[in-house]
Amino acid sequence: MSGLLLRLAGPLQSWGERSAFTAVRDTAPFPTRSALIGMFAAAEGIGRGDSLDRYQDLRLTVRVDRPGVRLVDYHTVGGGFPKDRTAATSGGSNKGAAVITRRHYLSDAVFVVAVTATDEIVERLADALSRPHWAPYLGRRSCVPDEPFLLRRHVDDPEEELRTRVPLSRTPPANNGDRQQTGTGTITVEFLLEHPPPASSPGEPVPADVIDVNDVPVSFAQHGRSHTGRRLHRTRLSVPGSLAGPPHTLMQRLIDYAHLEESA
Structure with missing residues (x-):
């Protein structure tokens, strides 16, 4: 198993949760599995009525760098x-x-998504996202993603990368009450996982809220859209303070991180 990393950032995002062409078009507070699989299917040129079985074994983990403002x-x-x-x-x-x-x-939100799958599937998705059949967007066609979008196309453990290496799109707090300063200590970040969070130490599970969501797509057919449910574990994990930094250094930090793959 390996994976890839996507950075979902832009002026606006909208991840429809319950509404379907109604007067109120809502958004979930994080990218839904349905939207992400729809993004992959569009990149691969998969039609709305085609089977989605090829995506059922994907494991998705979301790191909430900035939740944005509704x-x-x-x-x-x-x-x-x-x-x-x-x-x-x-x-x-x-x-x-x-x-x-x-x-x-969601305005000014940033999410980083770890997609874990077999090497064959990861390579296929990375190729499609690099040269998409239909352009990706952040929930709605008007919501264009910022660059870098495909942050890394092949990592051995993408979830570990989220916790330890991927630059954080957040300015560290000014106070040092929790030693949350650039280069020192840790910063607490929200994660959404499809499995229980890793234990901080043997016998000490990490607290997590378990939430049920109905965002697993069964069909995207125009007149037969259907979804089923999944269980998410919403938790807060500590990441190294060195992942954060002043806003003016963010793009360079992202570029440097993305180029690690090219030099590997």
Whole structure:
């Protein structure tokens, strides 16, 4: 088993959780499994009605570098169009009507995702994400990802990389009450895992909230979308303080980390 690392960052992200083309288009507080698998399928050119069995053995781990700020956009669709191109109102008329939606986004959020799978699957996904059939986006087509997007295409233990080596998109706290300074001590970061978190020491399990989510895609078919559930372990783990740094050094730290693979 090996894996790859994706960095999901951009001005806006939106990871639909419960709504499906309703007046309120919500977002989960983290990338959903459905959205990530949809991203992989799009990159590989997989059609909406095709089987998703090839993704069922992927293990996904999310590190929350910045949770972002929730933003709600008041949005109208269809106003001013001819009658035959406008949605009907509750009264049965569709003359000049506009559909009103409120679309939720995460602003200024950053997530790093470890994708663990067999070497063959990792290589296939990395190739597709490097040269995607359909461009990736962060939940909605208007949400374009920042670079670097595919941070590393092959690592032996991507979850360990998240905990020990991947640069953190966060400025360390100014106070040193917990020795949370650049280059010293540790910083506590939220993780979402599909398995219980590793024990900090023998016999001492790490506390975690267990949450049930319904975001495992069974089908993306246009008229037959369906999902099933999975269990997530939301916890906070300590990472080296050296992973954080001033904002003006972040891009160089990410570039240096990504280039480690090229020099290996």
